[in-house]
Amino acid sequence: MQIIARETLIGKRIAKLDAPEKASGKTRYIHDLDLPGQLYGKILRSGRVHAKILRIDTSKAKALPGVHAVITAADVPWQRPIGVARDHLPLKTDRVRSPRDEIAAVAAQSEEIAQAALRLIEVEYEDLPVLTDPLDALAPDAPLIHPEPHGADGGTEHLKPGAPVAYSGRPDNLAMTFDYEQGDVARGEADSDLVVEDTFRLHYVTHCCMGVSGIIAEFDSSGNLTMYSNTQVPFLHKREFAEILGMDPARIRIIQPPIGGGFGSKLDIYPFEPICVFLARATGRPVKLVFSREEEFLASPTRQPVILKLRSGCRRDGTLTFRAVETIHDNGAYTSWGATTPFVMMQTVSSLYRVPHCSYHTKAVYTNNPYAGSFRGYGNLQATFAVESHMDRMADALGIDPLEFRLKNAQDPGEVTPQGMQFKTCGLKECLKSAAELGDYQAKRRAYAALQAEPGRFKRGVGLASMLHVGGGAKIYPSDGCGTILKMDDFGAVTLITGASEIGQGSETVLAQLVCEELGLPLSAVRVVNNDTEITPWDVGVHASRTTFIGGNSAIGAARKARAKILDAAAKQTGLPAQALDLRAGQIVEERSGNPLLSLAKLIRSLHFSDKAELVMTTHYYEPPSHHQDRQFKGDVSAAYAWASQVVEVEVDTETGAVRLLKVSGAHDVGRVLNRLGIEGQIEGGIVMGQGYALTEELIVEQGRIRNPAFRDYKLVTAPEIPEIAVRFVETLDGEGPQGAKGVGEAPAICIAAATANAIENATGVRILALPFTPEKVYRALREER
Amino acid sequence: MSPKREIAFTLNGVPTRASVSPELSALALIREVLGLTGTKLGCGEGECGACTILVDGRSVNSCLMFALDCEGRSLVTIEGLAADPLGARIEQAFVEAGAVQCGFCTPGMVVQAHNLLTAHPHPTREQIRRGIEGNLCRCTGYFKIVEAIERAAGAQE
Ligand code: FES
Numbered sequence: 010m011q012i013i014a015r016e017t018l019i020g021k022r023i024a025k026l027d028a029p030e031k032a033s034g035k036t037r038y039i040h041d042l043d044l045p046g047q048l049y050g051k052i053l054r055s056g057r058v059h060a061k062i063l064r065i066d067t068s069k070a071k072a073l074p075g076v077h078a079v080i081t082a083a084d085v086p087w088q089r090p091i092g093v094a095r096d097h098l099p100l101k102t103d104r105v106r107s108p109r110d111e112i113a114a115v116a117a118q119s120e121e122i123a124q125a126a127l128r129l130i131e132v133e134y135e136d137l138p139v140l141t142d143p144l145d146a147l148a149p150d151a152p153l154i155h156p157e158p159h160g161a162d163g164g165t166e167h168l169k170p171g172a173p174v175a176y177s178g179r180p181d182n183l184a185m186t187f188d189y190e191q192g193d194v195a196r197g198e199a200d201s202d203l204v205v206e207d208t209f210r211l212h213y214v215t216h217c218c219m220g221v222s223g224i225i226a227e228f229d230s231s232g233n234l235t236m237y238s239n240t241q242v243p244f245l246h247k248r249e250f251a252e253i254l255g256m257d258p259a260r261i262r263i264i265q266p267p268i269g270g271g272f273g274s275k276l277d278i279y280p281f282e283p284i285c286v287f288l289a290r291a292t293g294r295p296v297k298l299v300f301s302r303e304e305e306f307l308a309s310p311t312r313q314p315v316i317l318k319l320r321s322g323c324r325r326d327g328t329l330t331f332r333a334v335e336t337i338h339d340n341g342a343y344t345s346w347g348a349t350t351p352f353v354m355m356q357t358v359s360s361l362y363r364v365p366h367c368s369y370h371t372k373a374v375y376t377n378n379p380y381a382g383s384f385r386g387y388g389n390l391q392a393t394f395a396v397e398s399h400m401d402r403m404a405d406a407l408g409i410d411p412l413e414f415r416l417k418n419a420q421d422p423g424e425v426t427p428q429g430m431q432f433k434t435c436g437l438k439e440c441l442k443s444a445a446e447l448g449d450y451q452a453k454r455r456a457y458a459a460l461q462a463e464p465g466r467f468k469r470g471v472g473l474a475s476m477l478h479v480g481g482g483a484k485i486y487p488s489d490g491c492g493t494i495l496k497m498d499d500f501g502a503v504t505l506i507t508g509a510s511e512i513g514q515g516s517e518t519v520l521a522q523l524v525c526e527e528l529g530l531p532l533s534a535v536r537v538v539n540n541d542t543e544i545t546p547w548d549v550g551v552h553a554s555r556t557t558f559i560g561g562n563s564a565i566g567a568a569r570k571a572r573a574k575i576l577d578a579a580a581k582q583t584g585l586p587a588q589a590l591d592l593r594a595g596q597i598v599e600e601r602s603g604n605p606l607l608s609l610a611k612l613i614r615s616l617h618f619s620d621k622a623e624l625v626m627t628t629h630y631y632e633p634p635s636h637h638q639d640r641q642f643k644g645d646v647s648a649a650y651a652w653a654s655q656v657v658e659v660e661v662d663t664e665t666g667a668v669r670l671l672k673v674s675g676a677h678d679v680g681r682v683l684n685r686l687g688i689e690g691q692i693e694g695g696i697v698m699g700q701g702y703a704l705t706e707e708l709i710v711e712q713g714r715i716r717n718p719a720f721r722d723y724k725l726v727t728a729p730e731i732p733e734i735a736v737r738f739v740e741t742l743d744g745e746g747p748q749g750a751k752g753v754g755e756a757p758a759i760c761i762a763a764a765t766a767n768a769i770e771n772a773t774g775v776r777i778l779a780l781p782f783t784p785e786k787v788y789r790a791l792r793e794e795r
Numbered sequence: 796m797s798p799k800r801e802i803a804f805t806l807n808g809v810p811t812r813a814s815v816s817p818e819l820s821a822l823a824l825i826r827e828v829l830g831l832t833g834t835k836l837g838c839g840e841g842e843c844g845a846c847t848i849l850v851d852g853r854s855v856n857s858c859l860m861f862a863l864d865c866e867g868r869s870l871v872t873i874e875g876l877a878a879d880p881l882g883a884r885i886e887q888a889f890v891e892a893g894a895v896q897c898g899f900c901t902p903g904m905v906v907q908a909h910n911l912l913t914a915h916p917h918p919t920r921e922q923i924r925r926g927i928e929g930n931l932c933r934c935t936g937y938f939k940i941v942e943a944i945e946r947a948a949g950a951q952e
């Protein structure tokens with residue numbers, strides 16, 4: 010008899026389950042799907058920054074052969090506002106607040122005809138004063154962007170539960186405010202030997218998913234709606250769509266084809282989605298609406314731009330005393346998730362390091378600019394940029410090595426922060442030491458600093474930054490849970506039906522791995538079904554780096570129930586106690602010896618085809634042990650927290666201002682590595698996204714208009730520019746995490762800009778407070794300094 | 796709309812005819828007229844490489860090429876690449892190296908890698924990075940794509 014040893018897939022390099030389909034071009038994204046009888050939808054946008062709509066005439070467009078419907082707000086008087094503050098009507102009624110604003114939409118037999126019909130729509134506007142500076146928009150006499158309540162019934166009762174304060178219809182341009190206090194900042198300041206203050210400016214960047222936004226909507230003859238959608242949050246959208254459309258949520262089904270990149274961009278409902286549904290309803294035909302790349306730049310969300318004033322203090326011995334933050338968030342014309350980034354920003358301000366006294370205040374201000382959504386890192390790139398710039402400034406002012414300064418103030422496991430976060434595991438100190446060692450930080454920093462004043466065109470520098478981010482979900486909704494249905498067939502194969510969506514991050518593969526681990530099966534025995542709300546159980550969605558953690562725990566729960574059922578049955582058949590049995594390589598084996606006793610497939614069949622027929626089919630719902638924040642923003646919102654430190658090394662061309670990223674050395678507390686190949690991919694991709702944020706990417710917005718809506722002028726990092734990287738994993742084995750793992754999706758992008766700022770300072774002696782570090786900006790900063 | 800013209804070309808080794816209007820791109824011909832959706836539209840402006848195909852053995856951004864110019868030429872798309880030993884090796888290497896995340900850039904990358912390895916069977920890392928310069932990827936940071944191409948080159952012996 011062949012002895013079967015216990016094997017594990019955890020920590021191995023596992024190729025993604027969906028990779029072969031994708032590498033051979035067989036995967037069908039939304040852009041590749043067509044339904045029989047499908048029409049093509051297109052949207053007419055205002056092109057005006059701020060204007061009244063005086064007249065819309067669609068008669069010529071309607072008369073064009075091949076056009077099935079032309080709709081404006083007048084055709085959907087029952088439409089309800091969308092967005093985080095419910096301040097955004099999909100089709101605009103009386104005024105437009107931004108050039109991307111939707112005026113009318115067409116469904117036609119072909120894209121060309123739809124496009125031609127758009128050109129035939131006549132709109133008359135009366136321009137209104139434009140507000141593109143949030144500080145101007147705050148002035149007491151500023152014109153209002155949202156002068157009256159909107160939507161079918163106006164009022165404020167439709168505001169999302171949990172939203173802090175939202176003021177649609179207020180007498181000023183405030184969209185939201187956030188106010189957090191801990192301790193007594195004045196006392197902290199009085200205790201300080203050193204106080205520094207700066208104002209940081211963070212710019213617009215956008216997701217640039219390689220697959221543009223798109224949707225197909227279809228009604229069946231009973232009025233049930235099916236949407237093929239790229240959303241990251243299908244179950245929340247079911248409910249929200251029902252509200253917007255005035256439908257019963259039970260009649261809405263969302264199918265998610267594989268998605269060409271998400272990064273947070275698909276976390277909200279945008280006007281094109283309900284508009285496509287309106288068109289499908291108006292025509293009785295399936296309608297497909299896909300953006301052009303230009304439209305993707307103009308009308309999809311951005312990262313939140315922020316003006317951030319930070320005041321920080323410490324004592325001579327390097328102990329932090331207080332931190333006070335005031336930010337202005339340019340809310341743009343409508344409110345999406347960008348306005349709520351303070352939830353995450355204040356965590357970094359209050360809890361990345363130990364600070365006794367802290368205050369955080371944000372005003373999100375309506376303007377006629379683009380509006381920001383959620384974007385990988387969710388405000389944390391912005392907050393970390395400021396906080397970690399100050400950590401270096403203070404260390405230098407005190408003459409303490411910046412690594413020692415951070416270590417002195419770093420969190421430890423067991424800490425409960427004044428904001429209420431509980432760090433059951435915390436690898437920050439190890440991350441700091443590891444990253445510094447990998448990047449040879451201390452020696453290089455001293456050496457480069459000594460060379461600052463020397464002659465020479467090219468200067469090198471190293472910079473260090475750390476981050477804290479939720480790693481065990483984030484309880485911002487009443488539930489942060491995920492459901493799993495697991496069924497086994499008569500041949501011992503598993504179908505894992507999970508609420509957790511795959512958006513390219515590799516969660517499907519990790520979930521399959523976790524199930525294999527419990528059931529002793531090879532990866533090839535598991536199929537994952539994760540993209541149809543009619544089939545899959547509930548899940549909050551892909552955000553907050555939560556899928557591996559929450560979906561993983563849910564999958565493990567279902568697999569353990571199946572395992573118990575199998576082992577019970579096997580115990581009866583073999584006469585051995587269940588604890589003496591194990592599942593390995595598709596066999597029931599004796600745990601101690603590894604002797605195979607029975608094939609799993611055979612056992613399942615014997616259960617199924619018996620007089621007491623039974624199937625191995627289980628369900629599990631996992632809800633993490635985290636808590637909502639209270640009204641003061643205090644509470645332990647995540648079941649685990651992820652940590653990381655990164656050291657970057659740059660070379661600055663002092664004659665042109667060009668900054669080259671030479672090397673990134675990162676250490677990440679990921680709890681535990683589940684799929685080494687997958688986690689490396691997440692970290693590498695995140696680092697380069699951070700590089701783009703720091704150095705090359707900028708959505709240029711002038712007077713409310715986006716000036717560079719094309720890859721030609723919006724510079725994504727390309728292959729020749731990527732740095733050398735070295736990554737170390739710090740495995741803190743989180744007690745609540747699936748096999749000890751924490752979420753990691755957002756973490757790697759967070760520190761790069763902050764560390765780069767510190768590196769440029771080390772190279773040149775010049776601190777730059779605004780991003781991105783383009784040659785022009787760096788050149789100017791170097792000149793001003795001299 | 797301008798009158799259509801009939802053209803003849805080879806697509807993935809199969810002699811093919813299609814009737815196309817002058818403004819149609821080769822990409823639209825492949826995706827919409829012939830129904831092969833493996834080649835992606837990322838920008839339509841020659842800036843992202845998602846639409847890369849081989850025309851007479853050289854890589855081309857098919858969104859910038861007119862369908863009419865396909866007349867008499869041999870086109871190979873991602874769908875045709877698996878039949879070629881080098882193509883199959885590259886696809887395999889992309890899977891094994893973890894070079895695929897959302898996968899939207901992948902077909903274009905694979906075709907571009909084929910072009911590169913045909914011209915330089917043993918490229919340096921620098922040559923690989925330069926070779927895929929025109930192909931954007933938002934997910935991977937390119938590291939594992941470069942590794943996959945190195946791996947495919949190494950498996951070439
Ligand atoms: S679609 Fe052709 S280069 Fe982008």
Ligand code: FES
Nearest residue numbers: 897898932933934
């Ligand atoms: S894998 Fe998503 S763009 Fe490359």
